[in-house]
Amino acid sequence: MSLKTKVTLEILKLKKKAHEKIVALTAYDYGTAKILDEVGTDLILVGDSLGMVVLGYSSTLPVTLDDMIHHTRAVARGVRKSLLVADMPFSSYGISHEDTLRNAARFIQEAHAQAVKLEGGRTLADVIQKMVSVGIPVLGHLGMLPTHVIAQSGYHVQGRDVRQQKEMIEDALVLQDAGVFGLVLECVPTTLAREITEKLEIPTLGIGAGSDCDGQILVSHDLLGLYEGMKPKFVKQYAHLAQTMREAFKSYADDVKKGKFPSKEHIYS
Numbered sequence: 001m002s003l004k005t006k007v008t009l010e011i012l013k014l015k016k017k018a019h020e021k022i023v024a025l026t027a028y029d030y031g032t033a034k035i036l037d038e039v040g041t042d043l044i045l046v047g048d049s050l051g052m053v054v055l056g057y058s059s060t061l062p063v064t065l066d067d068m069i070h071h072t073r074a075v076a077r078g079v080r081k082s083l084l085v086a087d088m089p090f091s092s093y094g095i096s097h098e099d100t101l102r103n104a105a106r107f108i109q110e111a112h113a114q115a116v117k118l119e120g121g122r123t124l125a126d127v128i129q130k131m132v133s134v135g136i137p138v139l140g141h142l143g144m145l146p147t148h149v150i151a152q153s154g155y156h157v158q159g160r161d162v163r164q165q166k167e168m169i170e171d172a173l174v175l176q177d178a179g180v181f182g183l184v185l186e187c188v189p190t191t192l193a194r195e196i197t198e199k200l201e202i203p204t205l206g207i208g209a210g211s212d213c214d215g216q217i218l219v220s221h222d223l224l225g226l227y228e229g230m231k232p233k234f235v236k237q238y239a240h241l242a243q244t245m246r247e248a249f250k251s252y253a254d255d256v257k258k259g260k261f262p263s264k265e266h267i268y269s
C-alpha cells in the first residue's frame with residue numbers, strides 16, 4: 001500500500017483478503033503518532049496501556065475517560081493516514097448502553113478518533129450493534145483482557161483448555177455478527193488464534209497470539225525498550241531507549257557540573 005493512502009476499514013478488510021499483514025502500534029502523544037503515521041503504520045491505537053507505560057499506574061484500571069480523551073486528542077494531531085483507534089477504559093462501557101454510546105461518541109467527536117476498542121465477548125454484542133448503527137466503528141478484543149485483570153486473576157495466557165477455546169471462538173463470531181471491524185487477540189495460543197483468524201471475515205490483530213493473525217500490534221513503549229516495568233514473552237525489543245535516555249541525561253548532568261555545557265555554539269553574543 002502506498003504511504004499516501006488514508007487507511008480505512010475497507011482497506012483493512014482488503015488486506016486480510018490479500019494476505020497482506022496489518023501493522024499496528026500504540027501511541028499516547030503527538031510526536032510518536034506523527035512518526036508512526038510517517039512510516040506507514042496501518043492502525044494507531046491509543047491504548048489504555050497509557051495507564052501503565054505513561055501514567056505510572058500498576059494496571060490499566062485507574063485510567064479515566066478524560067485521560068483517554070486528552071491523549072487521543074494529542075495523538076490525532078499527529079495522524080494523517082493511519083486509522084486512529086481509541087481504547088475505551090474500564091467502566092466507561094458495558095454498564096449502561098446509554099453511557100457507553102455517549103462515551104464512545106466523545107472519542108469520535110471531541111478526540112477525533114475514527115474507531116473505539118472494547119475488551120470483552122458476547123455480553124457486549126448488543127451495545128456494539130448500537131454503536132455501529134450510529135456510525136461508531138468498533139474494534140473488539142478477546143483473550144487476555146487487561147481491564148479484567150482481577151476477574152482473570154492476573155495477566156495469563158487465555159484459551160488453553162477446550163471449554164475456553166470453544167467460548168472464545170463463539171465470542172469472536174458473535175462480535176463479528178455484532179459489527180466489529182476487527183479483533184485484537186491478546187495472549188492466546190497460536191493454534192487458537194489461527195483457527196479464529198480462519199473462521200472470521202474481519203481481520204485479527206495478534207499480540208502474543210502467534211504469526212497467523214492478519215496483523216500484529218504491540219505497545220510502542222515495549223518495542224522501544226522504554227517501559228521497564230514488565231517484559232512479556234511476546235515482546236520483541238527493537239531499541240533500548242530507556243538506557244539511551246539514562247546515558248543522555250547523565251552526559252548532560254556531567255557536562256553541566258563540569259561547566260562544559262553550554263559551550264560557545266549554544267550561547268548568544
Ligand code: KIV
Nearest residue numbers: 026047048049184219
Ligand atoms: O491498551 C493497549 O495498549 C492494548 C493493546 C495491548 C492491544 O489494548
